[in-house]
Amino acid sequence: MSRIETVNTTGPAVERRSIDFVPASERHGKPFGQFTLWFGANMQITAIVTGSLSVIFGANAFWGIIGLLIGNVLGGAVMALHAAQGPKLGLPQMISSRAQFGVYGAVLPLVLVVVMYLGFAATGAVLAGQAVDQIIPTGNPIVGLVVFGALTVLVATLGYKYIHALGRISTTVGIIGFTYLGIRLFMANDIGAILSPEGFAIPTFLLSISLSAGWQLTYGPYVADYSRYLPADTPAHRTFLGCFSGSVLGAQWSMILGALFASIVMPPGQDFLDQQIGFVGNLAGGGAIAVLMYVVIVVGKLTVNTLNAYGGYMTILTSVSAFTRQLRFAPWVRFAYVIGFITISILIAILATEEFISNFKNFVLMLLMVFIPWSSINLVDYYLISKEKVDIPALYDPKGRYGKWNVPALITYVVGVLVQIPFLAQTMYTGPMTALLGGADISWIVGLVVTAAVYYPVARKFQHPPKEMVYPPGVAG
DSSP states (O other): OOOOSOOOSSOOSSOOOSSSOOOGGGOOOOTHHHHHHHHHHHSSHHHHHHHHHHHHTTOOHHHHHHHHHHHHHHHHHHHHHHHTHHHHHOSOHHHHTHHHHOTTTTHHHHHHHHHHHHHHHHHHHHHHHHHHHHHSOOSOHHHHHHHHHHHHHHHHHHOHHHHHHHHHHHHHHHHHHHHHHHHHHHHHSOHHHHTOOOOOOHHHHHHHHHHHHHHHHTTTTTGGGGTTTSOTTSOHHHHHHHHHHHHHHHHHHHHHHHHHHTTSSSSTTHHHHHOHHHHHHHHHTSHHHHHHHHHHHHHHHHHHHHHHHHHHHHHHHHHHHHHHOOOOOOHHHHHHHHHHHHHHHHHHHHHSOTTHHHHHHHHHHHHHHHHHHHHHHHHIIIIIISTTOOBTGGGGOTTSTTOSOOHHHHHHHHHHHHTTGGGOBOSSOBOHHHHHTTTOOOHHHHHHHHHHHHHHHHHHHHOOOOSSOBOOTTOOO
């Protein structure tokens, strides 16, 4: 696409675009903005909790951290490949998935995406609400949840530019706050002894990989939403590297802290497991310093919760537009959808506070099973079958190139989910193959490989991608 229009870098105060194509005149930003957004979104308390789970569920801290790194790198690479689609397509991630599943067929994964956003928004709000209550103590944790929800609604309604601005703020305060926590941690504990490489066990090592890989992979369905405003001639590798490095570094930093937090008490993880927010405040030194650390927690959680709310809004509109064929929505519509989304997530948070750690672990691993096949199909189709060529107008037309339902792709998706079941290792269900592997959960690897292997020959036969990119009328190619 040639950029024949002047790029407007100022733009409106409130974002006007929703699920429609972003024209060249509104493209702006640089790939480094992907780094700050995703670094800031990962420098947060829930990532710390995820890192702690590797130790709480049995891993040695040293091997748990190595496993978390491997999972972050593998999952981050898949996630960043989705992000690299944004500048060229100028579309939300789930709109572009209509090229694989059909205009109506893409709604089926979308339902699961909305559940994912609600789950992460709710579980994140639990911890953020506790932090808000520590900053402005009311004696009622529900007040903290409501305040946090209101802040989320504000930023998500303002839209894309404000979300990126919040990412830059979160990156700055996260680096300062988490560096301070690391210093306090090393001063008060014998970290060298904690990081002994003894005690390696394959099942817990693979669990650590799965936890962090799942963390990264669940960003896949909305990551391109935050790169779609970049100029269309932005090199794909720069978008990839900005997103990948920010997300992997931010998540790994947070998860290392979590693994160490869970290792410095006996039994492993007990104090941190009981009260994550209070634990961080005490480690910070209490008093005014603890309050500042609670602010860091709120800013980090606000960043990622805004992504969930904004992504949830975009996903719901994508589902609705499949049947109404409406492309543009006024800002007040975003406000109404975000209000509804956050209200539901806060209600879930209030009801789901107890047994948070166990529920969160199961939630992350279950999402991993659901979204691995979706990512595999999307990436194989975009990079290997369509070769980065998409008929954008047809994504909005059930009678167009991609049709209403892509049955072969949907069947492949179901196969990709089902094939993982024998390899699951979860509280609710343990597959028969898991016992043979010593309790190791490799379901996500099986889902990724099998789905790609099945979809590639199927897509070669049934998919008919355009020979060149097809843009909306009036856009130069």
